[in-house]
Amino acid sequence: MTAPVLEKPAAPAPGVPEPAGPAGRPAVTPGRRWFLQAAWAVSLLAALVLGFVGFLFTLSDIQERHYQSTAHKTFRDQLARAVAPTGSAPDGEPVALLDIPAIGLHQAVVVEGTTGRDLMRGPGHRRDTALPGQSGVAVVFGRGATFGAPFAELSKLRVGDRIETTTGQGTASYTVNAYGDGDAPITDPAPDRLVLVTGDSDWIPGSTVMIGARLDGDPQQNPGGRPATVPYDKALAADKGALATLQLWSLGLLGAVVAALLLARYWRRSTAYLSLAPVVGAALWAVYENAAALLPNLY
Structure with missing residues (x-):
């Protein structure tokens, strides 16, 4: 007996759907597979970008508040034991407390350094300047949009507003008296003053806003010996490291x-x-x- 001859299935006529794949699903063509892979990659990229935006404007605030809470306890303990730094300090270490009632900033911990990483912790003291309350010019940077945005309302300060600082040498009071920006920095002949610096926009800043304040009363001793700045300390610098x-x-x-x-x-x-x-x-x-x-x- 001869074996039956199996006929090859005829190709589907034009307009007839392709044979179904497993579980009745249409077979995935190479073009459709490429489209699905591209759509998945674009969706993943969009999710990562949106996640980054969410981190900047939500989670970064939580991170900064956590550090501020821990650093505040540490610095208060140092003040109580009279071991708070009065000269140069390691990057990121608390060096002062800052109060600006006019913009609702209370007991903000100022850390040493002004790199991007330093300012993730709170306002940062520029390492080559005097500490607040000391003789000379003290410069403090602060973020305006992310990581707690401690200086978001800085431009609302007016002449006569008070700024209070606390360091290992005691408390000091300043009175706002000048304004400036990246194109026209503050020029003030007063020898003992404080300069606060932030970005000029709550989006990506292109310049700076500066607030100058003069020290009320006599300054504390400045021990000097400040380290030089690094490129990442400058205003608007990116921490390429x-x-x-x-x-x-x-x-x-x-x-x-x-x-x-x-x-x-x-x-x-x-x-x-x-x-x-x-x-x-x-x-x-x-x-x-x-x-x-x-x-x-x-x-």
């Missing part, structure tokens, strides 16, 4: 995501994702923080 760290954390984030996807093939998917979610979240936070350091330091 964060670029290498950003690249490393980006690789770490990619590795964590790949690990979660691979683990999901051998475990229950929900278990795999939940177990690595804290790792992915921590890596993503570090990526956003280092990306923020590449923005102007007064932003």
Whole structure:
């Protein structure tokens, strides 16, 4: 008996739908597959960008408040034990308390340094200037939009408004008397004064706003010996040193995501994702923080 001859299925006529794939789904053509992959990549990129914006205007404030709370306790303890710094200090260390009642700023901890990373912690003292209350000119930078935005309302200060500071040498009071900006800096012959600096916009700033205030009463002794500034200390400077760290954390984030996807093939998917979610979240936070350091330091 001869074996039956199997006929080859005829190609579908024009206008007839393609054969269905598994579970009745249409077969995915190469063009459709490329479109879906591109749409997924664009959606992921959009989610990362929106997440970064959310970090800048929401989570960064939480991070700054946490540091301010911890630093305030530390600095108060240093003041009580008379060991608060009166000269140069390590980057990011608390060096003063700042009160500006006219704009609602109370007991803000001023840290040493004005790089982008320093100003993530709060207002920053420019390392080559006097501390508030000392003889000479003290300069303090502050962000105007992100990481708590301590100087967001700085331009609302008026002549005669008071500024109070506290350092390891005691309290000092200043009276606002001058204004300036990046094109026309403050020129004041008074030897003992305070200059507050922030960006000129709550978007990406292109210049600076400066508020000058004269010291009321006699200054405290200035021990001198201030270190020189670095390029990242300047107003509106980006902390380009964060670029290498950003690249490393980006690789770490990619590795964590790949690990979660691979683990999901051998475990229950929900278990795999939940177990690595804290790792992915921590890596993503570090990526956003280092990306923020590449923005102007007064932003």
